[in-house]
Amino acid sequence: MNSLLPPNATRSERALEAGAARIVDLASPPDLDDPMTCPAELLPWLAWGLSVDTWDADWSEQDKRVAVATSIALHRHKGTRLSVETVLGRFDQLARLVEWHEAEPRRPAHTFDVILPMVTGDGVAAGGRRASAAFAESIIREVGRVKPLREHMRLVQQITAAGAIGLQAVLRAISYADFIRRYDRAGMLFYLDPPYWGCETDYGQDVFGRADFDQLADQLAGIKGRFILSINDTPGARATFARFHVATAETTYTVGAGAAQRGRADRVER
Known part of the structure; x- marks a missing residue:
């Protein structure tokens, strides 16, 4: 055996040299340095040897092999857009x-x-x-x-x-008094269009009477929300809703299939 030790080497040094010589003769598996064939449990060591910067134990085995296989190429273009996109693609x-x-x-x-x-x-x-x-x-x-x-x-x-707004409506046949009582709350705005004064039967007999104006005014005075009410401008309507703000406007209106008429309408609100 060729020796690199000097002539005055000790017996221990020569024994160590002889033992190490046998290690050199051991055959190593030919696939250890191939990322695609290296045993999965040895991939972290191969990654360390090839200076893989990014490593995650949670990656799949395939992702780990790709990371090792592309390490040298990644170092060649590190600092470029391609290097960032390569990392992103792995994630x-x-x-x-x-x-x-x-x-x-x-x-x-x-x-x-x-x-x-x-x-x-x-x-x-x-x-x-x-x-x-x-x-x-x-x-x-x-x-x-x-x-x-x-x-x-x-x-x-x-x-x-992306989406769309869907509108849903429910038609309820209830009296105005029940409607106001059920839906009244702070922030609510009611719009009311009762039969005009003197035209109480236009919507049918016993649907709305003259006394309903007083009842409606009393109920509106105690609600939590606000309201706007439209009605024709008559002395009786003004007297009934006098406790509220009343604004008058010129308008044209029809009743049923009748001819259009010019008149004045009141907007009552609070």
């Missing part, structure tokens, strides 16, 4: 990069946004890990390792929603 396929000159309106120079949609293309809010604070912090940390030093990053967790 989430929906994440995208928007540089300052691509934003509308333009953002300050040397800034960029990482847009992470919270709602997928089919309108589903996926939630789970991708919506967690830990996931967002991981993206910020790992992008910070490969982005250009002068660039400032902002992570935007984006929610896009």
